[in-house]
Amino acid sequence: MKKSDKMAGLAFLLLIAGLGIAALFIVLFAELAEEVMEKEFGLFDRAIIGLMEAGSGSTMDNVMFIFTEMGSVWFLTVLSIIVxxxxxxxxxxxxxxxxxxxxxxxxxxxxxxxxxxxxxxxxSINPDIDAIGYSFPSGHSMGSLIFYGFLIYLIIRTRQRSWIRWLFVAILTMLIVMIGSSRIYLGAHFPSDVLGGYIAGLIWLILSLIALEWIQWHSRSPVPPVHALRKLLGPLYRTVRAKLAFFTD
Incomplete structure (x- = not known):
């Protein structure tokens, strides 16, 4: 098998694996949403909120307000134009x-x-921290995961030194976590809202990146994906068929 065929076939399998992961997260989100609607997350929400309240203070209020603004619609809109x-x-x-x-x-x-x-x-309702409308899932958490997650994808694909790329990945990942935490701390969302926002955002991000990779593959690779997959799995299929024939004879 040609190396190009093998690489294309492996890429196709990775895309299929990505769809499988997205499907698992869809099931997870559906289960979470059902539990939330049945109010099964009350103990979890109260425990996390209690931890947040234990560390509250005027300095922490200001820090969390800054983080929540970094996930706001206006802030992400400005950054989106730059990107x-x-x-x-x-x-x-x-x-x-x-x-x-x-x-x-x-x-x-x-x-x-x-x-x-x-x-x-x-x-609680507080327009000053963009806490209006319905609560589940958290829009800040979902939007920040999609936006900053896409930035992580773009950074990983750059040709910068490895330590620089992973430093930015770590910073952006921490930013996503802090934006979600700020929504709980400021009383804008329940912890389960933030968790739901992260899961829903991850699903949409995965599907968007899979579609992007698929299109880029088609536009750059001379190897048709289905043809590549057939050539990659052909030997495996013939081996399995031969073994089945051996045991059934």
Missing amino acids: LAVLGFKMKDKWGMLFFIIAVGGGSLLTVLLKNLYIRERP
Whole structure:
């Protein structure tokens, strides 16, 4: 088998694995949402909120307010314009631009849809910290995971030194966690809202990146994906068939 065929076939298997992971997270989100609607997460929510309240203070209030603003609609919108400019003018990545818009814009629409589907009331209403509307899932948590998660994907694909890439990955991952934590601390969401936002955001991000990789593969690779997969799995299929024939004869 040619090396190009083998690499294309393996890439196809990775895409299939990504879809499988997304499917598992969909099931997990559905289970979480069902438990939330049946109010089975009350003990979990109270325990996390109690820990947050134990560490509260004026300095922590200011820190958490900064983090929550970094996941707000206006802040992510400004950063999105910058990212699109870099993708379009510097990197000349039209597919990256398109699927970034799909990921971030589609994620925002999905957040609204899910909130109006589950209609969970917030722990408190506070317009100053963008705590209005329904609570589940957390829009800040979902939006930040999609946006900063897409940035992580773009950073990993760059040719920067490995330690620089992983430093930025660690910083952005911590930022995602702190944005979700800030929503709990400031009383805008229950912990289960934040967990639901992370899971829903991860599902949408995975699907968006799989679609992006698929399109880029088609546009760059001379090897048709189905043909590559057939050639990769052909020897395995023939081996299994031969063994089955041996045991059935």
